[in-house]
Amino acid sequence: MAKSNDRSGIWIVDDDRGVRFVLAEALRDAGLEVREFEDTASVRKALQEATPALVITDVRMPGEGGLALLDELRAQGIEPVIVMSAYTDVATTAAAYRAGAVDYLAKPFDLDQALASVQRALAEVPHADAVSVAPTVPAHALLGESGPMREVFRLIGRVAASDLNVLITGETGTGKELVARALHEESARRGKPFVALNTAAIPSELLESELFGHEAGAFTGATRRVAGRFEQAEGGTLFLDEIGDMPLILQTRLLRVLAGGEFYRVGGRELIRCNVRIVAATHQDLDARVAAGQFRADLKHRLDVVRIELPPLRQRRSDIALLAQHFLATAVQELRLPPKRFSKAALKAIAQRDFPGNVRELENLCRRLAVIAAGTEILPADLGKSTDAQRGDWTDALRDWADRALERGEADIHTRARESLDRVLMEAALAANEGHRQHAAAALGVGRNTLTRKLGASRTRRKS
Numbered sequence: 001m002a003k004s005n006d007r008s009g010i011w012i013v014d015d016d017r018g019v020r021f022v023l024a025e026a027l028r029d030a031g032l033e034v035r036e037f038e039d040t041a042s043v044r045k046a047l048q049e050a051t052p053a054l055v056i057t058d059v060r061m062p063g064e065g066g067l068a069l070l071d072e073l074r075a076q077g078i079e080p081v082i083v084m085s086a087y088t089d090v091a092t093t094a095a096a097y098r099a100g101a102v103d104y105l106a107k108p109f110d111l112d113q114a115l116a117s118v119q120r121a122l123a124e125v126p127h128a129d130a131v132s133v134a135p136t137v138p139a140h141a142l143l144g145e146s147g148p149m150r151e152v153f154r155l156i157g158r159v160a161a162s163d164l165n166v167l168i169t170g171e172t173g174t175g176k177e178l179v180a181r182a183l184h185e186e187s188a189r190r191g192k193p194f195v196a197l198n199t200a201a202i203p204s205e206l207l208e209s210e211l212f213g214h215e216a217g218a219f220t221g222a223t224r225r226v227a228g229r230f231e232q233a234e235g236g237t238l239f240l241d242e243i244g245d246m247p248l249i250l251q252t253r254l255l256r257v258l259a260g261g262e263f264y265r266v267g268g269r270e271l272i273r274c275n276v277r278i279v280a281a282t283h284q285d286l287d288a289r290v291a292a293g294q295f296r297a298d299l300k301h302r303l304d305v306v307r308i309e310l311p312p313l314r315q316r317r318s319d320i321a322l323l324a325q326h327f328l329a330t331a332v333q334e335l336r337l338p339p340k341r342f343s344k345a346a347l348k349a350i351a352q353r354d355f356p357g358n359v360r361e362l363e364n365l366c367r368r369l370a371v372i373a374a375g376t377e378i379l380p381a382d383l384g385k386s387t388d389a390q391r392g393d394w395t396d397a398l399r400d401w402a403d404r405a406l407e408r409g410e411a412d413i414h415t416r417a418r419e420s421l422d423r424v425l426m427e428a429a430l431a432a433n434e435g436h437r438q439h440a441a442a443a444l445g446v447g448r449n450t451l452t453r454k455l456g457a458s459r460t461r462r463k464s
């Protein structure tokens with residue numbers, strides 16, 4: 001068959017179906033054409049008929065690995081190639097760049113980071129018009145009919161067009177990132193990048209280079225110049241999530257950049273001017289952190305020009321039915337399940353629940369119901385099943401937590417999970433034994449010293 005000269009589409013090569021799916025969905029959401037491959041053999045076959053605009057490949061796969069494919073692609077003049085891998089050792093990374101990769105995504109990666117990398121790479125492709133590149137991920141609908149949400153919509157409408165910095169506050173899962181995207185989409189910056197960075201998920205020693213980029217040779221392993229989030233967001237909006245957790249030293253650096261509108265890359269000498277709107281978010285009480293000396297008052301003033309407070313879901317129960325129906329329909333469609341709907345009684349029962357994890361928790365519940373409810377109509381009894389499943393098997397909740405933490409690339413997941421496990425067990429045992437340590441230790445089947453040591457560790461950590 002004749003091979004077309006058009007370079008079209010992004011080809012994703014990974015034996016892990018989950019990674020392929022998530023990445024492909026994100027790229028399609030951004031308006032890009034995507035093909036998925038589970039091994040290099042199927043890529044070689046497809047190359048006989050078509051030429052991709054860009055290839056994103058995993059390194060280690062059963063059979064032939066991604067680096068061999070890179071050689072082959074280079075021989076055919078097919079560039080750029082982005083490599084992704086869970087192996088971030090210097091040898092693998094260096095081998096990928098030597099073989100001609102333009103970027104290296106360390107798994108688990110942040111989807112915004114992957115998208116930014118793809119867009120940078122596509123900008124280099126000679127016939128890039130063969131691929132439709134949407135500059136931003138389209139905003140997902142921010143739903144709500146309750147009084148508090150109407151107030152949020154009104155505020156978004158009022159401040160979006162201004163270039164004022166916005167601080168969004170609210171408990172976890174209340175939709176802070178969605179509000180930030182809505183602010184961007186409703187502003188004149190729409191069409192320019194929306195770049196999100198969770199400052200709490202990045203080790204503090206990497207945060208500076210993540211924000212401002214670095215030059216080749218700036219530190220060990222910095223083999224080439226990398227643009228930071230500020231540069232990636234040029235002309236658009238930079239969303240700094242969990243700003244309350246930003247280390248003080250970086251708060252100082254950020255403040256200087258916001259005040260002066262210019263910065264240096266790490267290890268760089270060229271002063272870079274930036275035009276970026278900052279939207280920050282936090283689930284913490286920023287005023288309390290300022291009072292405690294953990295957050296700079298002057299930085300807070302810069303960020304907190306307009307404040308949007310997202311109420312927890314339990315304070316806007318009238319939104320629950322609308323959201324639940326939306327999430328159920330979306331889950332059914334995504335998972336390709338037969339259509340399902342809530343009975344009136346089930347919707348009423350859901351609306352009466354408290355959701356400590358807010359909209360995200362409701363979304364997870366609806367996804368679970370989409371899978372486990374037997375009939376086409378979800379009944380109150382199905383909710384019971386879902387709760388029992390959660391209560392009976394806490395590993396489901398742990399799994400949800402781990403999935404989320406991994407997706408966000410958070411650090412020290414294992415340590416934090418162990419600490420939570422210890423804390424929950426100890427608190428439960430102490431409560432059940434009226435605070436009597438010896439009895440609590442005996443009930444848990446651990447020694448008293450172990451209990452005391454762990455209690456001490458958990459207290460210190462919570463204070464810090």
Ligand SMILES: Nc1ncnc2c1ncn2[C@@H]1O[C@H](COP(=O)(O)OP(=O)(O)OP(=O)(O)O)[C@@H](O)[C@H]1O
Nearest residue numbers: 141142143144171172173174175176177178359360
């Ligand atoms: N009003 C809403 N309408 C539709 N979906 C929503 C709404 N609010 C939140 N969601 C969905 O709930 C999930 C959590 O929202 P989001 O990530 O914006 O919360 P967040 O407050 O930024 O959470 P965190 O503080 O944990 O980062 C997302 O999947 C989002 O799409």
